Amino acid sequence: MNLRVIAIAVTLALAQKPPASLQMGGKKSVTSFFITSRGLGRGGDLGGLKGADAHCQALATAEGSGDHTWRAYLSTMAKDGAPAVNARDRIGKGPWYNALGDLIAVNVEALHSGLHHINIENAVTERGDTVPVAEGILTGTRADGLAYPGTGDMTCGNWTSSSKGRAQAGQHENVHVGGAGWNSAGATRGCSEADFKRAGMSGRFYCFAID
Numbered sequence: 067m068n069l070r071v072i073a074i075a076v077t078l079a080l081a082q083k084p085p086a087s088l089q090m091g092g093k094k095s096v097t098s099f100f101i102t103s104r105g106l107g108r109g110g111d112l113g114g115l116k117g118a119d120a121h122c123q124a125l126a127t128a129e130g131s132g133d134h135t136w137r138a139y140l141s142t143m144a145k146d147g148a149p150a151v152n153a154r155d156r157i158g159k160g161p162w163y164n165a166l167g168d169l170i171a172v173n174v175e176a177l178h179s180g181l182h183h184i185n186i187e188n189a190v191t192e193r194g195d196t197v198p199v200a201e202g203i204l205t206g207t208r209a210d211g212l213a214y215p216g217t218g219d220m221t222c223g224n225w226t227s228s229s230k231g232r233a234q235a236g237q238h239e240n241v242h243v244g245g246a247g248w249n250s251a252g253a254t255r256g257c258s259e260a261d262f263k264r265a266g267m268s269g270r271f272y273c274f275a276i277d
Contacts, residue, residue: 083172084169094134095134096163097129097164098134098162099272099273100126100273101203102121102122102125103195105269105271108228109227109257109269110204110222110223110225110227110231110269112138112204112225112226112269113225113226114224117225118138122136123136125192128192129165131275134276134277135275137273137275139271140207140221141205141206141208142206142224142225143206143213143215143216143219143224144215150215152207152211152212152213153205153213153249154178154211157276158274158275159174160172160173160177165190178210178211178249184248184249189238200266201266201268202252202254203272204233204234204270205271206220206222207236209249221233221234227257229257230256232253233254234250235254235267
């Protein structure tokens with residue numbers, strides 16, 4: 067490959083790379099990622115994935131970002147003949163920008179690369195507000211974005227239980243070595259609202275636009 071071809075390839079690659087930030091406004095909302103400003107108040111019972119998705123959509127719509135289709139970053143486990151669902155497979159292809167117009171990640175691979183794409187500075191709510199440090203964010207997910215195997219409940223009955231089970235959660239401040247803590251840092255002791263509050267959680271989760 068000669069130098070001219072290499073130069074053209076580099077130029078095209080740079081041209082295709084999404085900008086680090088976007089100016090707010092335009093025909094379609096810039097916001098395509100946020101942490102919910104509040105949970106549903108029922109512990110781990112989010113109404114399943116559909117209920118969680120609807121919460122994302124409602125919060126986004128209230129802030130002018132309802133022109134996207136929103137999905138909750140949550141996994142479910144294989145149960146009663148139904149296959150597991152991986153959080154990473156639910157969120158589209160990217161890129162994603164927060165409510166301040168800052169780039170979160172270019173694509174799914176980058177998001178789960180172990181780099182600090184999600185951190186205390188850019189992991190804001192749909193309103194652009196910061197989230198308290200050390201508050202767990204529900205995911206039910208391993209660090210690679212895949213669902214947990216086996217029969218141990220890590221998703222509060224696939225997000226339908228406010229009593230039995232546990233929920234795997236991440237920490238948006240990304241304090242873990244390797245940067246994977248944003249989606250998988252530890253599990254709750256139970257699935258009730260009281261269990262969440264004792265763990266310093268309010269039932270928040272991540273929302274991503276798939277378009």
